[in-house]
Amino acid sequence: MKEKKGQILLPVGEKILIQDFRSDVGGGGTNTAVAFSRLGLKTAYLGVIGKDLNGDYVFNCLKKERIKFLGKREGVNGISVVVDSNIHNRTVLTHKAANDNLDSYPRFKTKWLYFSSMLGKSLQTQVRLARELISKDLVKIAFNPSSYLIKKKPKSLKTLLKLSTVLVLNKEEAEMLVKKGDLLEGLRKLGPQIVVVTDKNRPIQCYDGRMKYKLKPHKIKVIERTGAGDAFASSFVAGLVKGLSIEKSLRLGLKNSESVLRHFGAKNKLLRWKNVR
Ligand SMILES: Nc1ncnc2c1ncn2[C@@H]1O[C@H](COP(=O)(O)OP(=O)(O)OP(=O)(O)O)[C@@H](O)[C@H]1O
Ligand SMILES: [Mg+2]
Known part of the structure; x- marks a missing residue:
């Protein structure tokens, strides 16, 4: 799509022919779970997957990548439309759908939790889980909050930051x-x-x-930048x-992150442990 003055331009009322279309399993949860698993860590995914065809697509991806599924399947799967501009910037339209509905979690054992951004009931559950496991000194938490979480949910964000190690x-x-003041120290x-x-670079x-x-x-x-942030954060934590x-x-x-940036897709070029050393 054509980009002009920081906007991707889409004329109203027209049917616009596009050059290319790809679909893939995305989202911080699955992108990072695949990174952890390929880097040789025993990995589980906790979240809601839709009980629809897109949900099947996500579920099968986790299975193929040897990621244990600890969540539930319900409703419509979350979906994002990524509109790529002619100079490789992008605008993302996101519908969270089932992603917001995680209201419980099973018993499990782990040394680390990696938190992507969640909203709604899922955010409350995330806070509950963090509090429970941290109070028993059972886990360390790595956290990668998005701007929408910082803007919309300052209170939960503050709690999660206090409980995070990374x-x-x-x-x-x-x-x-x-x-104000030094960013890192702050x-x-x-x-x-x-x-x-x-x-970025x-x-x-x-x-x-x-x-x-x-x-x-x-x-x-850079060929396409979706997933660069997830690849970096999850691999650093791994x-x-x-x-x-x-x-x-x-x-x-x-x-x-560079491997992901050099190709289309957020995770198909995530590296395996044997190839990163
Ligand atoms: N243009 C680039 N050239 C080289 N490396 C890059 C470039 N853009 C991003 N990266 C790599 O990816 C990492 C994360 O990128 P960035 O700072 O854009 O994260 P982000 O804004 O969280 O990304 P995302 O939108 O995927 O969440 C960078 O620290 C860098 O290692
Ligand atoms: Mg990011």
Whole structure:
């Protein structure tokens, strides 16, 4: 689609021919679950999958990737329409549908939880789960909140930040949370021990309270950018879970995000552990 002055232009009342159309399983939950599983971690997905054809598509994707499904199937599956511009920017129209309806969780054992952004009942459930497991000192939480969560749900967001060990977000999201002073130090004051701020092709910054780290992304040819943030955040966390240093984990995140950026789709080019070393 043609882009002009920061807008993707769609004339009213016309039928517009498009050059290409692809469909894929997406969303922070499945993108990151696939990244974790391919990097060799035993992975489960907790969320609601629709009881419809799109839901089948998601369910089969998890099965193929050896991800255990801990949620329930109900209603209409969440869906996003990604409109790609002629210069590879994109606008996303998202309908959360069943994604908002997670109201319970089964018993399970894990050392880490990775939280993507959820709304509605699912956000309340996420807060409940975090409180329960953290109070028993059972898990560490990695959190990757989106701008809509920061804007719409400041109270739940604050609670989740306090309970998180690792926080990964992009610069715009970070600046919404810290209005003045040092960005990384400000983020750490909200709760997490390790904070990472990404900024597209500009250096990734990280702070663990002792040292500040910077890593510059390579100059690459970007084909399509959906899933870059998810690939980075999940692979960085996977590195930490596997006991890698912060530096090595940042490099793992970078490598996997670049693999995703070089191809269409949010997850088909996510790397396997044997190919990242
Ligand atoms: N143009 C680029 N060239 C090289 N690497 C990039 C580029 N854009 C993104 N990346 C890589 O992906 C990481 C995450 O990108 P970004 O900061 O855009 O995250 P995001 O805004 O959360 O993305 P998303 O919209 O997918 O959630 C960057 O830190 C970098 O490693
Ligand atoms: Mg993001």
